[in-house]
Amino acid sequence: MKKFTWLAIAVVAMLALALPGCSNGGTSNTTSAGPLKIRVATDATWAPFEYVNETTKKIEGFDIDLLNAIAAKVNLEIEYVNVGFDPLLAGMAQGTYDAAISSITITPERAAQMMFSDPYFTAGQMITVKLNNTTITGQASLSGKKIGAQLGTTGEVLAQDIPNATVRSYDEIGLAFQDLLNGQIDAVICDTPIANNYVKKNSTALKTVGSALSTEDYGIAVAKGKTDLLNKINQGLSQIKSDGTIDQLVTKWLAG
Structure with missing residues (x-):
């Protein structure tokens, strides 16, 4: 009986370790979700909207600051991919990237191949x-x-x-x-x-x-089928419009 008792205790202990959330080493189902990681294409040759800083070698500009501000609002983690504009459009149509921001004018032809956020800038x-x-x-x-x-x-x-x-x-x-x-x-x-x-x-x-x-409106392109991502981006865009962030970016990058 003593041998059986210790064997039973050992089996119970092993099962407890195997069940999620039953030990300190397990992964709890109640932990908060991390940021949604996305790949975003940009043609970093269109200063002041997107360009490579020659000193830091990092991509920066109005569009980059804008999308980073959106990401902070809706918990996105962005990997920027620098690619030519024509391949960028082709990649978005093929679903190679999750999204793209690159002074992209919203047109019916493009909207047939990808989704667009609400407009964030008007140019010509x-x-x-x-x-x-x-x-x-x-x-x-x-x-x-x-x-x-x-x-x-x-x-x-x-x-x-x-x-x-x-x-x-x-x-x-x-x-x-x-x-x-x-x-x-x-x-x-x-x-x-x-x-x-x-x-x-x-x-x-x-x-x-x-x-x-x-007269043309810029939008953030999102790959077809990624409606949840589009909704997140629009949610964040609405927030940075309301809190004045876009006005600050216009002053920073486009004033004068």
Whole structure:
């Protein structure tokens, strides 16, 4: 009987260790959930919205601060992936990434391949030319000219609609501005904040002309099927709109 008793106690002890939450070493079902980890694509060549800091080698900008602020509100952990804009759109359509933030204009064509958050910024397409250019004053005077735009952007779409224009598409918008400065092309079409940023940095060489060619809303792209993630992002976005965070980011990154 004594032998059986000790054997029974040993079996009970082993079972207790095997059951979750029955010992200090087990995992409790009542522990709080950790952050939801997501992979977010961005084309870090569109300062001041997203770019690589040459000193720290980290991706930063308006969009990055905005999504980090959302993540803090709704318990997300973000891994940023730096990828070209055209591959970014293809990756989102294929579900390669959970989400993307990269000055992405919400369009019906894109919305058919991915989901979008509520809009967080309104921009447009702007024409940039060399400071001494007097022949290009707006969209009508782009006919027959050489126009640069980034591959896969709404700026490229608009450029391709210009009659008799020669459109050069670039993997990075910075390469288009480099060719503009070197006289290889006559104009660049891109988002207003990006155009303004390049003009600010090259005020003795570049200028914008005419009015914005469009009005466009930026949204955070989310892979189809990830409705819970989209809801979280919209929840966080609503909170940072209400508490003034977006206004602070505009002042930090876009003022002046």
